[in-house]
Amino acid sequence: MKDITRRNFVKTSMVAPAVLLRKSEAAGAAFAAGTGGSTASSRNSSQKRKAKQIRIIGICCSPRKAKTTAASLRVCLEAAKEVHPSIEVELIELAGMKIDGSLAAGLPLEPGQRDDFPKLVPKLSDPVVAGIIVGTPVYFSSMTSLCKAFLDRCITFWENNMALSGKVAGVLAVGGSRNGGQEITIQSVQAALLCQEMIIVGSGRPAPRIGATVWNSGKGDVTEDEFGMATTRKLGRRVAEVALQLNGMGK
Numbered sequence: 001m002k003d004i005t006r007r008n009f010v011k012t013s014m015v016a017p018a019v020l021l022r023k024s025e026a027a028g029a030a031f032a033a034g035t036g037g038s039t040a041s042s043r044n045s046s047q048k049r050k051a052k053q054i055r056i057i058g059i060c061c062s063p064r065k066a067k068t069t070a071a072s073l074r075v076c077l078e079a080a081k082e083v084h085p086s087i088e089v090e091l092i093e094l095a096g097m098k099i100d101g102s103l104a105a106g107l108p109l110e111p112g113q114r115d116d117f118p119k120l121v122p123k124l125s126d127p128v129v130a131g132i133i134v135g136t137p138v139y140f141s142s143m144t145s146l147c148k149a150f151l152d153r154c155i156t157f158w159e160n161n162m163a164l165s166g167k168v169a170g171v172l173a174v175g176g177s178r179n180g181g182q183e184i185t186i187q188s189v190q191a192a193l194l195c196q197e198m199i200i201v202g203s204g205r206p207a208p209r210i211g212a213t214v215w216n217s218g219k220g221d222v223t224e225d226e227f228g229m230a231t232t233r234k235l236g237r238r239v240a241e242v243a244l245q246l247n248g249m250g251k
């Protein structure tokens with residue numbers, strides 16, 4: 001029987017060749033498939049790193065940098081990190097980035113148009129990334145347009161090698177009201193992530209729920225929302241625990 005090497009596996013399991021990618025995203029997706037840009041030694045070191053370290057990324061979808069959603073995600077990631085020494089975390093704020101959702105439909109970049117999504121592709125598809133926590137403010141009972149644009153642009157993974165498949169996902173929503181639509185917002189983000197074959201989890205024990213539901217009372221620090229922060233920490237822990245289990249490092 002022919003040996004199954006990583007190289008053979010990648011060659012036979014590619015759903016679509018890199019030439020079918022949107023040009024701006026090809027480099028990142030090739031990285032994700034392990035077919036381009038990386039040398040044998042960098043692949044080896046990434047495999048070694050995978051055995052020791054897993055990464056959980058928070059994506060902050062508020063158009064406002066370093067505000068309540070970012071603060072909540074920091075708490076969530078900190079809780080994830082505390083679960084195990086092999087977990088590293090990173091917060092990516094989409095605020096200030098140009099992510100045009102309409103490019104998901106295959107429209108070309110306009111001359112001079114800036115597009116920041118391609119730089120996210122290798123970051124998110126890196127095999128060391130075992131979990132992604134999407135945080136969005138509630139805007140009229142749903143996600144922000146920035147969050148939707150980001151999720152729509154993730155079609156690049158869906159169309160090519162499903163690079164997000166099997167990664168754990170959790171969702172956090174921050175609203176200006178205690179019951180301002182956080183849960184339906186979380187659900188609509190989860191629905192998009194399910195299309196990526198991600199493993200969706202909610203906030204874990206005690207009293208597991210759909211995700212992290214945070215209230216920005218407007219009075220000051222969002223981390224003073226005791227109930228919301230409890231759901232936030234439980235989400236971080238749950239994402240971490242399931243990521244560890246899926247990587248053969250859990251209980």
Ligand SMILES: Cc1cc2nc3c(=O)[nH]c(=O)nc-3n(C[C@H](O)[C@H](O)[C@H](O)COP(=O)(O)O)c2cc1C
Pocket residue numbers: 062063064067068069070137138139140141142174175176177178179180181216
């Ligand atoms: C256009 C818009 C719509 C909003 N709609 C809601 C809503 O439906 N429910 C809610 O609880 N808060 C709503 N908010 C409040 C934000 O969710 C809240 O201020 C949140 O903390 C903002 O997140 P950020 O600080 O990370 O930007 C809305 C805010 C804006 C700007």
